[in-house]
Amino acid sequence: MKIYVIADMEGVSGVVSPEQTGGASWLYENARMQYTREIKAVCEAAISAGAEEIYVNDFHGNGLNLMPDALPREVMIIKGGFRPSSGYDLLDETFSGLVMLGIHARTGTYGGVLPHTYTGKMSFEIFGQPVGEFDVLALLAGEKKVPVILISGDSKALQQAGTSLPSTPGVITKYSIGTEGALCMHPDRVCELLRDETKRAIKIMSSIEPAQISGAIQLKVNVADVCLSSRIEWIPGLKRIDDTSFEFTGRNMKEIANLMYGCATLVEAKF
Ligand SMILES: [Zn+2]
Incomplete structure (x- = not known):
């Protein structure tokens, strides 16, 4: 095991x-x-x-x-x-x-x-x-x-x-x-x-059943600060909804997780 x-x-x-x-x-x-x-x-x-x-x-x-x-x-x-x-x-x-x-x-x-x-x-x-x-x-x-x-x-x-x-x-x-x-x-x-x-x-x-989700997965991304939201625009596939939020559709959880981690890394990056 x-x-x-x-x-x-x-x-x-x-x-x-x-x-x-x-x-x-x-x-x-x-x-x-x-x-x-x-x-x-x-x-x-x-x-x-x-x-x-x-x-x-x-x-x-x-x-x-x-x-x-x-x-x-x-x-x-x-x-x-x-x-x-x-x-x-x-x-x-x-x-x-x-x-x-x-x-x-x-x-x-x-x-x-x-x-x-x-x-x-x-x-x-x-x-x-x-x-x-x-x-x-x-x-x-x-x-x-x-x-x-x-x-x-x-x-x-x-x-x-x-x-x-x-x-x-x-x-x-x-x-x-x-x-x-x-x-x-x-x-x-x-x-x-x-x-x-x-x-x-x-x-x-x-x-205990494994957590499950099937088909295309819809993710909403909210950024606390409008200045940081302009960094998120660099990521292909993200659609802006309003000043501080975006939408993304992933084919599976791996795509969703990578997108979330990528966004967080961009937002936290010091330029
Ligand atoms: Zn921790």
């Missing part, structure tokens, strides 16, 4: 501020230790439940956050920044389940901890429904018939994910108080919960 873990830092226990998600500070060092511990808890539990191979995608920022020597030997780590298929590298039909660890709420979510969708300057909708990173990753996995078997993150992110992935077990790592504040559970407690829920998730995963 092969399990794929996509790990992000914003939804990890105790992480509430951008100072904890990057940079040269003890705050970041501390946060990446907990990030590693939570991934370790999931991997060890998955192995004890029968997983023979686990891919861990160090999905946050430059993809260099994880401390690999703390993880079990069965684990293969996907790391490094600016990957063209960031988030779903090497995810294929051979995996039995996807774990999304440390997720955060979508751009513009009131009360979510550090909410964003690749960037905080853009938001996205698929067929009129708001989507975040976890929605896109779940749909990409769904195209490969891989179900999302476990999600963890702040209470607001889990609330959003509960609507789009109703049968997936979840672990709340902290209760959102604001965009940079939360009531946090003890880090050891979160690791315990992740261990227990991973084992349970693997037991029931055959009953």
